[in-house]
Amino acid sequence: MSDDASALRATAQVGGPAPADIMPDGSAAAVAPRRRGQPMPAPAPFVPKPAWLAALYILASTLIAMTQGLGLNLVTANLYQIQGPLGASLNETVWLSAAYLAPNVSLTLLLTKMRAQFGLRIFATYAIVAFVAVASLHLVVDDIQSAIVVRFFAGVAASPMSSLAFLYMLESFPPERKMTIGVSLAMTNLSIAAPLARVVSPTLLDLGGWNGLFLLETALALVSFAFIRLLPLNSPPKTPVIEPMDVVNYLFIAVGLGSLAVVATVGPFYWWFEAPWIGGLLALGLASLTVAVVVELNRSNPLIDIRWITSKEILHFAGTLLLFRLLLSEQASGATGFFQVLGLKNEQMTVLYLVMIGAAIAAGLLCTVIVRPGRAPYIHIAALSCLIVGSYLDSRATVLTGPEQMYLSQGLISAAGVLFLPPALAVGFGSAMKRGMNYILSFLIVFLTTQSLGGAIGSALFRTFVTIREKFHSSQLAENIVLSDPIVAARITQTGAAYARVLPDAALRQAEGLATLGTQATRQANILAYNDAFLAVSILASVGLAVLLVHLAVIHLKRWRAGPADAQTA
Template identity: 90%
Template sequence: MPAPAPFVPKPAGRAALYILASTLIAMTQGLGLNLVTANLYQIQGPLGATLNETVWLSAAYLAPNVSMTLFLTKVRAQFGLRLFATYAIVAFVGVASLHLVVDDIQSAIVVRFFAGVAASPMSSLAFLYMLESFPPERKMTVGVSLAMTNLSIAAPLARLVSPRLLDLGGWNGLFLLETALALVSFGFIRLLPLNSPPKTPVIERMDVVNYVFIAVGLGSLAVVATVGPFYWWLEAPWIGALLALGIASLTVAVVVELNRANPLIDIRWITSREIVHFAGTLLLFRLLLSEQTSGANGFFQVLGLRNEQMATLYLVMIASGVAAGLLCTLIVRPGRAPYIHIVALCCLIAGSLMDSRATALTGPEGMYLSQGLISAAGVLFLPPALAVGFTSAMKRGMNYILSFLIVFLTTQSLGGAMGSALFRTFVTIREKFHSSQIAENVVLSDPVVAARVARTGAAYASVLPDAALRQAEGLAVLSAQATRQANILAYNDAFLAVAALASLGLAALLVHLAAIHLGRWRAARREAAAA
């Protein structure tokens, strides 16, 4: 590819506008991704759908989104960044506006599919606008840290603003803010052009053909990971068929890429020791971060709390993420990534251990510190990892950048869906275990249980004169309390499992660093002896 144009510093005011544009674009993309996920239970009524049907809204969004950025990177290189940005934001504004007129589940699923397509270039644009203001030596430190901070705080922000948006218009009201932000982003993109490299013909016919297999494969896996815990893995035969289709499509894509002179993805580089280690690290941490996205929110839903009752907790998450992002701008430098990851893992372990002691009396204020630590851990981990991987890919050329993108996006988008699926599955299994254990000890022959049932049923004496009905009502209330307690214990087990996995990751990282330093020490001794 031709060499990029030399960097020309921008005036401070104009550079600030680029940073503001990046923030708005990131918030626009983040809200589109998280508004539905954060309100699956609340939008059932407006759309007239069951919970399993509303889950398809998230699946339809992720199916094209997990792979679209890969192909759009080549489209951007061939047709120019300016044209790419304009058409991308126009498409996003159009699709966001469609959410304002949809009122049934079938139409909503179709719109969410196209929303996943339209949102794919938005995260890239958010990165590019953030990096535009910084000189080359600060793009992979300050620029990446700020860009990842914007993308990381979108999830708690969506939960923070969604109650007011639901009050404005239910399902349609959820997307009023997203549409408004998309229109403002459109204005910024038209007024603030990016420094576009020369156009380069990089798209080949086989790129399009093989991308179809990649899109089908990753999209199928994303759908399976999203809907699997709700339909249950072994209960719906089509889940297995869809999983087989995804694996078969990815296998065909790998075989084709291995036999191409100029592949879309360099499979040999992706399967190298360095990249497998990098991808495994990203995937593990993305799975662990499901403790916040699925764990804390699911725990408080079990306790009967709604998003508006956890507003302060979300503010703490946002503030902690922003603080960690600003800290990253100061400390992210070449060679420091492992040490920053040690701090991130320690924060994650501490937060998960605190959460594992939750009870039925635990409120959002009891998790301010723990969730703040976990939010900070997520922001601390990604910028140095992304900077290391992207710098390594840039030294090798365009195809390696595409290969790195597929690794990073797969571990983040698909890894996030897999993390939530595994967390929900683990909680479901442990809830059944604890329910059986509690049920064995809740028998009416136990005087304590009988007294509890009588006391609970007595509360209905004014409306239920029949003693048998009061006893039945007392048993129903006690059963609901037992189920809630089983769910609390299941979430505690999940939090503890996250802490254990993070501890294993930390131990592996420390051993890896010790091996590196030992090797350097031995090499230094050999050089000294030779001298």
């Protein structure tokens, strides 16, 4: 089984890196020769950098990744907290995430060609300037309508940032280490942004509410701007790669993926069958993607190669990435949502998020040592095993479970995400590179769809499953809350007794006791629903592990049978 991302900006969570610019030596590459089969241009020779300069490039990559990651996750991590400062309902604040994802899920596809045509140096400068400008706009927004507009442009401005973070990390390493150490460290930086956003959010909210959330992001963007200006990337010659039809068909792709991202983000909150416009938007997205596919199939030099994407190898790769991204929604939407049901806020879970960050960093450092060609399936076995154990431990939660009881399980899940991505990314990118640079954009669309859009879909499915199971458990519990039951009557009397000093009327105390018991039953139903979701993730991960083991067994069996045959032939 190959691999996965938020969610991308999972999702989630949600957005992943765009590795489309990486040559085998790690330099930024011209995106696509204009004729199929034309040989790739030779990459610029690698020139070793002094240790201090290499460290600066790594630091620049880390800062850029944190800048992009915070912009993606600060709003998602504080949907409930920013309702007051913006004067909005929960459903309205969800549109902030939807507006960000709508352009972000597809724009890297076009930006990759723009980098090749106009030059990486100019592109990087304009990209960071745009990001600084949009980040600064957050500091003056104080209403939901303006915030949604700003978040849309934030999604546009953030699209090239993950690519720049990736390229700056790879710039420091020799060719033989770019796809191992470089990729592992870059993926680690992008993975820790989500828990880091939750760690810093309480302080930023105290400083200035909605505007305060983006003080740190704006400062990091300014520092990143300085690094990008002072530390140039190894850029190939400019190559005319953009055709007019690329832009036209990209518009269909952007509308299609953007519509799906919006539907996945807001669907669980408006509920799928309650808002008719959700179905219309979904139909628009599917129709736009259908038009894009038809156009690409009939182009001699397509923007993305649909036939390659639908090949058996790439479908397997994309399915693996999507499955793992869906499973990782257990951490993006599961643990946090569970503790929100229990009434905890981000500041009360700081240590848990620090554990997630520590586990991700440890897994990333381990990947730098163990990621080598041919080892991907075995690393994926370890990642899936961590995910299975972590999700199963979470499925045994109770109303008394606190963040400290999930340190081990969430640490395992965080490590699983980082362990899974680098080897899978290296395998998928290597497959595209073997066929030539024409296929890099096709690989990019697979990766983006499974990461950014996959993260949004994963979170939507997780929330939907929890909602359905909560209604089921609520109905089951409500059937057993009858006043004729002596145990229920005693519980109502006990809970109502707490109001004896303020409510002398026995009937009012009984009503308050019944309301309190109903609240406790609802909370218990939510806990049971989350346990069901955690267990479902564990079961799906177990199925994925079983399929991977069978796949490896078949491969080894074929090799074993081929061995004696080769010996007899010799």
